[in-house]
Amino acid sequence: MFFVTEELKFPPLANASEEGMLAVGGDLSAERLLLAYESGIFPWFNEDSLILWWSPNPRMILYPSSIKVSKSMRKILESDQFRLTKNTHFESIIDQCALSPRKxxxxxxxxxxxxxxxxxxxxxxxxxxxxxxxxxxxxxGLYGIDLGHVFCGESMFSKVNNASKFAFIKLAQELGEKKYKLIDCQVYTPHLESLGAEEITRDKFIKILKGEN
Structure with a gap:
């Protein structure tokens, strides 16, 4: 197992376990987090745990142009039920994501x-x-890390039906217009698959992340 030191460095992604765990320890400085996301790595750990760093293979992603919008969601998007804002209540979003129960x-x-x-x-x-x-x-709502050509989704929540789906679809549509390569969804869920996300190999994901594909 690789233990992260004060040096801004991660091991080769091929060293990750079958589950995708790559390294343990380190800190959550802005510099280390940005290096992690730019390298295809993300932190995921419980409150009583050391920091765990992950790079799963395969990787769940969404190409923005592949977003699936059902007839019922299209009606919601065209209605006045929801209103969207961006980057005005970031702290509230992360707080609500933290409170949202997970299976x-x-x-x-x-x-x-x-x-x-x-x-x-x-x-x-x-x-x-x-x-x-x-x-x-x-x-x-949802939040994530914007790398300029890839958006790394972190978490989302809903208090009413379709609210997070509304945010995710709006994100995909906007990023598609801006020619973003993909949205990183990290790991497989049936919900993400229903919205058009798919699994690709880690190697392919890294090539896209580095602008090689």
């Missing part, structure tokens, strides 16, 4: 140290949020 998960991986780290990345212009409103209530 087979006790507690949250969005610890106070994680929140502090991503708040710093937000102030630096790298961490972005999409906020969904129903009237004056914040009912859904």
């Amino acid at each position: 087979d998960q006790i507690g949250t991986w969005i610890t106070q140290s994680m929140k502090k780290a991503y708040m710093k990345l937000h102030k630096l212009g790298f961490a972005k949020s999409y906020e969904v409103w129903e009237g004056n209530e914040l009912v859904g």
